[in-house]
Amino acid sequence: MGFIELEGISKNFGCNTVVNELSLSVKKGEFVSFLGGSGCGKTTMLRMIAGFETPSKGSILINNVNVSNIPPARRKLGMVFQNYALFPNMTARKNIGFGLRISGIPRTETEKRVDEMLDLIHMTQFGDHYPHQLSGGQQQRVALARAIIVKPGALLLDEPLSALDAKIRIQLRDDIRAIQQQLGITTIYVTHDQEEALSISDRVAVMREGRIEQIGTPLNIYNRPATSYVASFIGTLNMFYGSVVDAEKGVVTVGESLLRTAESISVDSGKTVRVAIRPEALSLFNNETMSDANFLPGRIETIKFLGSTVRFIIKFEDKFISMDCFNTPQFKMPQKGEQVSVTFSREACQILPGDAIPFCYHE
Amino acid sequence: MPDISAQGRPHTTDAGHISFFRLYAHRIRRQARWLGLAPFFIFLFAFMIIPASSLIVGSFQDNTGALTFDNFIHLLKPNIVSSYLITINLSATTAVLGGLGGLLIAYAISLGGLPQGIRSFVSTFSGVASNFAGVPLAFAFISTLGRAGFITVLLRSIFGIDLYDTGFNLYSFWGLSLTYIYFQIPLMVLIIQPALDGMKKEWREASENLGASAFQYWFHVGIPVLLPSLSAAVILLFGNAFGAYATAYALTGGLINLVPILIGAQIRGNVLHDPNLGYALAFGMIIIMTASIIAYLWLQRLSSRWIK
Ligand SMILES: Nc1ncnc2c1ncn2[C@@H]1O[C@H](COP(=O)(O)OP(=O)(O)OP(=O)(O)O)[C@@H](O)[C@H]1O
Numbered sequence: 001m002g003f004i005e006l007e008g009i010s011k012n013f014g015c016n017t018v019v020n021e022l023s024l025s026v027k028k029g030e031f032v033s034f035l036g037g038s039g040c041g042k043t044t045m046l047r048m049i050a051g052f053e054t055p056s057k058g059s060i061l062i063n064n065v066n067v068s069n070i071p072p073a074r075r076k077l078g079m080v081f082q083n084y085a086l087f088p089n090m091t092a093r094k095n096i097g098f099g100l101r102i103s104g105i106p107r108t109e110t111e112k113r114v115d116e117m118l119d120l121i122h123m124t125q126f127g128d129h130y131p132h133q134l135s136g137g138q139q140q141r142v143a144l145a146r147a148i149i150v151k152p153g154a155l156l157l158d159e160p161l162s163a164l165d166a167k168i169r170i171q172l173r174d175d176i177r178a179i180q181q182q183l184g185i186t187t188i189y190v191t192h193d194q195e196e197a198l199s200i201s202d203r204v205a206v207m208r209e210g211r212i213e214q215i216g217t218p219l220n221i222y223n224r225p226a227t228s229y230v231a232s233f234i235g236t237l238n239m240f241y242g243s244v245v246d247a248e249k250g251v252v253t254v255g256e257s258l259l260r261t262a263e264s265i266s267v268d269s270g271k272t273v274r275v276a277i278r279p280e281a282l283s284l285f286n287n288e289t290m291s292d293a294n295f296l297p298g299r300i301e302t303i304k305f306l307g308s309t310v311r312f313i314i315k316f317e318d319k320f321i322s323m324d325c326f327n328t329p330q331f332k333m334p335q336k337g338e339q340v341s342v343t344f345s346r347e348a349c350q351i352l353p354g355d356a357i358p359f360c361y362h363e
Numbered sequence: 364m365p366d367i368s369a370q371g372r373p374h375t376t377d378a379g380h381i382s383f384f385r386l387y388a389h390r391i392r393r394q395a396r397w398l399g400l401a402p403f404f405i406f407l408f409a410f411m412i413i414p415a416s417s418l419i420v421g422s423f424q425d426n427t428g429a430l431t432f433d434n435f436i437h438l439l440k441p442n443i444v445s446s447y448l449i450t451i452n453l454s455a456t457t458a459v460l461g462g463l464g465g466l467l468i469a470y471a472i473s474l475g476g477l478p479q480g481i482r483s484f485v486s487t488f489s490g491v492a493s494n495f496a497g498v499p500l501a502f503a504f505i506s507t508l509g510r511a512g513f514i515t516v517l518l519r520s521i522f523g524i525d526l527y528d529t530g531f532n533l534y535s536f537w538g539l540s541l542t543y544i545y546f547q548i549p550l551m552v553l554i555i556q557p558a559l560d561g562m563k564k565e566w567r568e569a570s571e572n573l574g575a576s577a578f579q580y581w582f583h584v585g586i587p588v589l590l591p592s593l594s595a596a597v598i599l600l601f602g603n604a605f606g607a608y609a610t611a612y613a614l615t616g617g618l619i620n621l622v623p624i625l626i627g628a629q630i631r632g633n634v635l636h637d638p639n640l641g642y643a644l645a646f647g648m649i650i651i652m653t654a655s656i657i658a659y660l661w662l663q664r665l666s667s668r669w670i671k
């Protein structure tokens with residue numbers, strides 16, 4: 001039994017179903033992210049857990065207690081909002097101490113714990129600043145401290161970093177993870193940023209239209225996307241339509257080329273499937289290429305130098321392929337317009353159902 | 364002769380000439396911006412600075428033009444003191460009551476979750492009603508709540524209640540207050556609405572999430588955050604009532620001894636004609652108004668820091 005159990009939760013606004021029969025079990029101390037595009041119901045789900053919205057159907061159990069009839073004030077969950085939501089009339093200290101103050105904890109104890117919190121979020125010298133005197137990142141640190149000082153059963157964060165700029169976002173997300181690990185606090189994190197979700201979570205739940213499309217470890221989600229939606233949502237991906245030649249042996253044709261997969265295909269021969277290949281799984285043909293690898297002939301269209309990696313856009317028949325190569329000293333940079341042979345292993349070849357929207361590659 | 368170009372004068376190269384003109388074009392443009400405000404400054408000067416100065420000068424003169432402090436000593440006469448007190452009382456009463464009424468309405472339409480249609484209707488109505496003052500307003504009240512007013516008659520003929528027997532009198536302090544409140548409430552709605560809109564719903568949720576009751580939220584967050592805006596708004600209502608002249612004059616015909624009416628009587632009246640005393644009275648009023656405006660601005664600044 002998980003610490004937080006969502007059992008068949010649905011939420012309708014009028015006739016608009018925003019969360020649809022969603023179930024999830026979060027273990028104690030686990031860090032789970034809800035990842036999904038705008039409007040897929042992430043915030044709504046989080047607000048139902050916090051108690052600000054009531055599910056239309058299903059039940060939420062926290063620590064084996066059905067919280068349906070427990071108001072937000074008594075659920076003992078810490079919430080961090082996208083726009084910080086600090087009380088503007090209170091200093092950072094007062095904001096952090098609010099939860100303790102209102103529950104009648106003695107002043108000296110409150111002050112002591114506020115000091116510990118300020119230390120934890122590296123803001124000791126900012127205790128007497130008002131929110132409007134703090135930067136966005138600092139405000140969000142204070143908001144985090146305000147939520148965890150009361151030792152909540154779980155921490156709920158709704159896109160806490162989306163209003164911050166890139167550098168602070170990365171730093172703060174690492175801090176959030178570190179604090180979460182240090183306190184061992186069960187955490188549900190909402191984001192639409194796949195890199196964020198993959199980098200800090202124990203498990204990622206990819207949401208789509210109010211349902212969980214796939215849930216798994218970041219590695220699992222990235223390497224073994226279960227559906228084309230997940231595949232296209234996470235990272236850059238090459239996707240081609242192909243047709244199954246031999247399901248048993250795992251052979252498909254894409255255009256004029258035959259490709260082999262590592263496993264047999266669960267779709268009948270002759271059917272259309274989609275073949276997904278990560279750009280970093282591709283390389284140029286060289287003398288280290290395995291003899292049983294797949295090949296695709298093509299011409300280099302664009303070269304994008306990205307620092308540690310180089311991204312090539314290669315034209316293959318009427319399709320484009322993205323290929324990422326490490327910019328190592330021994331890497332022989334091909335020229336634009338050059339004819340090349342792109343190779344990849346059988347394992348790199350992911351077969352997904354052939355339905356859904358046509359799609360080539362995205363950046 | 365020193366090298367003048369080194370002192371920031373333009374160089375004589377072609378490029379220098381261009382930047383020279385650019386520089387001036389820029390300056391002229393910058394000055395032109397101020398030019399646009401000229402009508403405002405002329406207006407301010409002609410209808411505020413000049414009258415106010417002549418009023419202040421006049422308040423230190425007797426009717427021959429000689430310097431005197433008599434006018435201010437006369438301000439201490441009981442009827443003048445009482446007129447200030449009544450005016451302050453009327454202004455404060457209607458500011459507080461109107462403020463309270465306006466706050467409740469504004470709260471209902473901004474945080475109470477009423478449909479958008481009602482909200483825009485109330486806003487438009489408030490815009491109109493807050494400007495509905497003076498003779499038309501007095502007339503409207505006389506024709507509804509006067510001795511022969513519509514509602515007075517209706518109550519008497521249908522319910523047998525005689526409003527005026529219950530102690531109500533439109534031409535009294537409370538009658539006048541009621542009339543003032545008619546424009547104070549919508550004015551309050553207009554001023555306090557932005558402040559209420561600035562109250563983030565997340566503050567409420569964050570405090571609830573931390574275990575606070577509704578009372579604790581309002582006590583620790585809601586009221587402290589709103590207080591500067593609230594007091595500023597009430598002060599503005601106070602000033603609004605303090606300066607109202609036409610409504611009071613049209614309704615009570617000078618029966619209630621308000622400062623603006625007294626000033627009117629002194630300056631252009633026939634019986635009480637003493638313009639210099641009128642100026643001193645007005646000077647006192649300017650002081651009260653200025654103090655209100657300063658307090659208002661200060662409180663506004665305080666609250667705008669919080670509510671963005
Ligand atoms: N109170 C509400 N009344 C009506 N519809 C709502 C309400 N709250 C949310 N919705 C709708 O529910 C859908 C999901 O909203 P939600 O805020 O949960 O999305 P989200 O996944 O958090 O998106 P985002 O990434 O943009 O924050 C949206 O289409 C939204 O318009």
Ligand SMILES: [Mg+2]
Pocket residue numbers: 042043044158159
């Ligand atoms: Mg959201």
